[in-house]
Amino acid sequence: MSDRRYSKDHEYVALDGNVATLGISDYAQSQLGDIVFIELPDVGRKVAKGKEIAVIESVKAASEVYSPVGGEVVEVNPQLGETPALVNEDPLGRGWLVKLRVSDPGECDSLMDEPAYSEFLKTL
Amino acid sequence: MLDRPAVVEPIDDDKIPATFTGNRGLDQEEPLLFEIGRLDATGVDIEAPAPVVPRLGALERSAPIGLPGLTEPETMRHYVRLSRKNYSIDAGLYPLGSCTMKHNPRSNEKIARYEGFADVHPLQPQSTAQGALELMQTLADWLMTLTNMQAVALSPKAGAHGELCGMMAIKSAIAAKGEGATRNVVLIPQSAHGTNPATAALLGFSVRVVPAAPDGTVRAEAVRDALGPDVAAIMLTNPNTCGLFEREIVEIAEAVHAAGGYFYCDGANFNAIAGVLRPGDFGIDAMHINLHKTFSTPHGGGGPGAGPVVLSERLAAFAPVPFIRRDGESLQLIEDADGAESFGRLTAFHGQMGMFVRALAYMLAHGGDGLAQASKDAVLAANYVRASLRDVMTQPFGDRICMHEVLFDDAWLRGTGVTTLDFAKAMIDEGYHPMTIYFPLVAHGAMLIEPTESESKASLDLFIATLRDLALSAKAGDMTRFTQAPRLAPRRRVDETLAARKPVLRWTPCAAA
Amino acid sequence: MRYHPLSEADRSAMLATIGVPAIEALYADAPAETLLKTPLDLPKGKSELDVERFFSRLAARNLPASRAPFFVGAGAYKHHIPASVDHLIQRSEFLTSYTPYQPEISQGTLQYLFEFQTQVALLTGMEVANASMYDGSTATAEAVLMAHRLTKRRKALLSGGLHPHYAEVVRTISRLAEDEVETMAPDIRAVENVIAEIDDTLSCVVVQTPDVFGNLRDLTKIAEACHKNGALLVAVFTEAVSLGLVKSPGAMGADIVVGEGQSIGNTLNFGGPYVGLFATRHEFLRQTPGRLAGESVDADGRRSYVLTLSTREQHIRRDKATSNICTNSGLCALAFTIHLTLLGEVGLTRLARVNHANAVLLAQMLADVPRVEVLNETFFNEFTLRVEGDAATLVEKMAARGVLAGVPVSRLLPGARLDDLLIVASTEVNTDEDRAAFVAALKESL
Known part of the structure; x- marks a missing residue:
C-alpha cells in the first residue's frame, strides 16, 4: 500500500513514483452525504497546489476539491461519471478522483500522514 | 394559548386495505398526461382551415410531434386532481421565511383580467394604450413615494432580474466615470440571498464576503475594512435574511459612498417596512421590489413575479428602456434611448403588466395607512411567534426583536436525533407547510418563520401551539413522529438522491413500458 | 382594512406577550432619524368597489385586441384561450x-x-x-x-x-x-x-x-x-x-x-x-x-x-x-x-393550419392592393408589408379607423431606415370581416 497523505481540506494523495492518486477522505465523504455528481478536470490540465481540481455535488451542496499538490492531470476515474456513489462507498479505493503527474513530490511532505490526520479529525 | 388540537390518529398503513383504484379517501392518484392522453384526442373544436396554397416552402413538418390531448372534461379532472396534491396559502398558514406568503386578494385577479389590460398588445399604437401607460406611471409614483427614490425601472421580470437591472445601472455608472477597469469587487454579506452573488458574478464582478457581527447584522466597521478603490458596490438586504434590521445601514451607506461605491439594497424584505420607513432615507442607490412579495401578487407555484427597481438620482440616467415620459396630456413610452446613457434593454417588452395591475390594486385597497399597518402587523406577528416559542426553541443571535420573520436554529434539537429537516417534515403531518429551512446559511440548521399580516390571532395561536407540541415531542424523544414524517401527505419523503443521480426530466414512451 | 384579521384587542394582547408597549417599539433598531414622523403623501385605502372603479376607468382608455380587427404580432400573439x-x-x-x-x-x-x-x-x-x-x-x-x-x-x-x-x-x-x-x-x-x-x-x-x-x-x-x-x-x-x-x-x-x-x-x-x-x-x-x-x-x-x-x-x-x-x-x-393538453397534437396542428390559412388569405387580398407589397416568400402567420410612405403613420391612421394593423418596423428598429415596412400577423381570431376591414382601412389610409 502506498503512503497516503492528507490535507486539512480532507483531500488525500497517494504517491507512486511521480504520479499521485488524489481523492477525498472517508470523513469528507461522510460529511458530504450522498454524492450525485462529480465534475472532473480534463486530462492534460495543469493544476497548481491549492487550486480547484474537481467539484463534488450532493443533492443540496457543491463542494470544491483543491489539489494538495501541483501537477498535470494524467487520468480521471472513468467510473465516476456513471457511478458517483463509489466515492461514498470506497473513497480511498475505487472512489479515487484524479491521477496527477506531480511537479514537486516534495510538496507531499507538508501533508499529514494517517495518524496525524486522525488526530486532526479529533480537533474538529 | 390553545391546547393542541385534536388530531386524527396517525394512519397505521397495515390496517388500511389496498383500494382497487389506488386512491385513499380524497387523495387521488393521477397518472401523467402522457399516460391518459391520446394522440387523436382534443378538447378544442376548431373550424377547418380555408383551402389555400401553403406558403411554408419546404419547411412543413412531416414527422408527428407525439403530443397527447384530452377532451375538456378529462382535462378538468386531470388538473383539478393534480391541484389537490398542493398546499396553498388559501388552505393554510404558509410560514416560508423570506418568501412572504400572504393573502392574495381575488379582486386583484378580477381586475388583472379586465379586457382593457389582459387583452392589450405591447406593440399596439401607444395612442390606444394610454390607460396602460397611466397605470404604469401611477405604480411608479407609488413606488417612488414609498421608497423616497428618484426613478423607477419597471421592466425587470422578477427579483433576481431586478438585481441584475440595479447592478447593470451601477456598472454603467462606474464605467461612465472611467472606473470600469478598477472597480470590480462587490461586497456581499454571508447571509445574503444566493441571487446576490449570482447576479454580481454574471456581470463579471468578484464577490468579497463581509462577515456578520455576532448579533447577526453587518457592522459599518466591517464594511469599511472591506472597502477599497476596487469596490464597485455593496449588496445588502434590509431587513436582512435573519429577519433583523441593519442598525448601521445609514453609516454603511455613507462609508460606501465615501469610498466611491454604490449601495444596492436587496428589497426582498421591503414588506417589513413599507409605509413605515423609506429606503431612500438610508442612502441607498438602487433596490428591487418584489411585487409578488410586498404587494401580494400570487406566487403561482414559482412565478411569475415582478421586480421593479427604484434608483437614486446618481443612477437614474442609466435606467433601462423602456420608460415613460409625460408629453403634455399624453404619456409616451420611450423604447429607444439612442444617444442617452440608458444601459440598454432587459426584456422584449415593458415588464410584468399583469403584476403591475395586481400590485397597484393592492396598494390602492390599502392606501398609505393600510400599507403601514400591513408592515406593522407582519412585524407584530413574527415577534409574537418569537415570544411564544423562545422558551422551547433557540435563536442564533439571542432573543431580540425581529422584523417580519423570526430565525431559529437547531441548537435546541442537539442530542435529540431530530434534525431541522425532520422537524419541518413533521409540521406537514400537522397540516402546515414548513418554514424556510437551512437558509440563511449563517444559522446552523436554520428555521426561518414568516407568518405575515394575513393571519388572525387564532391562526397564529394554533400554529404556535402546534410548534410547541412538536418541540416538546422532539425533546421527549418521540422519534417516529419526526423521522417517519410526513406520513399523512400525498407523498412520503421523496428520494432526491435518486432524482439527481439519474435525472429523468421528461416522460418517454419506453420509460413507461 | 379588509385584508387584516388582527383587531386592536389582538394587537394589544400580542404586544403584551412580546413585552413591548407598542408596535413602534419593534422598529427600535431603525435609525431614529429615518422613522417617518408624518404619514406618506398617499391616498387612504379604498373599498373593493372603488378600486374596481378606478381600474375600469383606466382600462376603458385602452383598445383591447378583441374589440378591433387585430393584426398585431412581432413577438406576442392574440389567440383564443379556452x-x-x-x-x-x-x-x-x-x-x-x-x-x-x-x-x-x-x-x-x-x-x-x-x-x-x-x-x-x-x-x-x-x-x-x-x-x-x-x-x-x-x-x-x-x-x-x-x-x-x-x-x-x-x-x-x-x-x-x-x-x-x-x-x-x-x-x-x-x-x-x-x-x-x-x-x-x-x-x-x-x-x-x-x-x-x-x-x-x-x-x-x-x-x-x-x-x-x-x-x-x-x-x-x-x-x-x-x-x-x-x-x-x-x-x-x-x-x-x-x-x-x-x-x-x-x-x-x-x-x-x-x-x-x-x-x-x-x-x-x-x-x-x-x-x-x-x-x-x-x-x-x-x-x-x-x-x-x-x-x-x-x-x-x-x-x-x-x-x-x-x-x-x-x-x-x-x-x-x-x-x-x-x-x-x-x-x-x-x-x-x-x-396544449386541450389542443393535443390534432388541435395544435389544426390551429396552426387555420393561422397559416388566415395569413395566406390576407396576403392574397393585399396582393391586389396598389402601393403595397408582401415581401415574404414564406411565412407562417405573419409577414412583412412594404407600404408607400411611413408605416407608423399608417398604423395610427388605421387605428383611428378602428383597425389595429400591425407593428411598424421603425418601432423595433428606429433609425434603420426601414420606415416603410409593416409586420402584419393574422391568427385564428381573424374573420373575413376583419380582413375586409383591414384592406378597406389600409386603402383609405395610404
Missing part, C-alpha cells in the same frame, strides 16, 4: 402556492412542470426542457450565456432576422458581462449568409424562425456549419403555435431552442407576464439555467416528482450558479400546459 385554462390556473392550490421546495405537498406543481418539460421537449424536437424562464427574450440571453460556458468562448453571432428587442437584450447583458456580440444587418427577406460569418471563435449563432419579418428559415446547413466550427446553434421562435405546422428546430440540428410560449395559454397582458421556453440536449443539462422537475420515488416506492439538479442554481451555487434566476413563470407555464 375558458377552462383560466379557471384551472386560478385554483387556490396552483395560484397561491410557492415554488415546490417541499415535494410531499407540492406534487401538483411538480407533476405539471414535468408534463410542461415533456411537452416543450416534444414541441421543439429536443431531449430536455427546463421548467420555464421569464420570457422568450431573456431565455435567448440565457441560451447565449450557456453557450459561452459550454464552448468556453465568449462571442455570439446574431442573425438579422432575430427580433430586434431580443437582440438588444442579448447585447445589453453581453456588453455588461464583457462578452462579444456581432449582429447582422436587418434581413427582411431572409437572404443573409450566416454561414459565411461562422468561424471557430464563435460560441453560438442565434437564428430565429419564423423570423421577426415572418420568414421561415431552414436551419439545417447553419447547424452543420456551427458544429464544424465547434459552435452551438441557438434557435429562437416567438410564435409557439408555428411549431404545430413547421419542422421543429431540433429536427434541423439546433443545440439550444428558446422561445416565447405566450401564444399558448397566455393573454397579451401588454407584454407580460409571459413564459420563456428553454430546451436543449441531455448532455448540456449541467449547464442549463433554471429549475428542473425530475422523477423519483418516495419512501413507500411511489412515483414522485421533485426539483432536481439544484446545485446548478443560485440558492446553492451562489456566484458559480448557471444563472441568477429564481422566480420563473410557473403559472404561465401551467396555462401553456393546460392549453
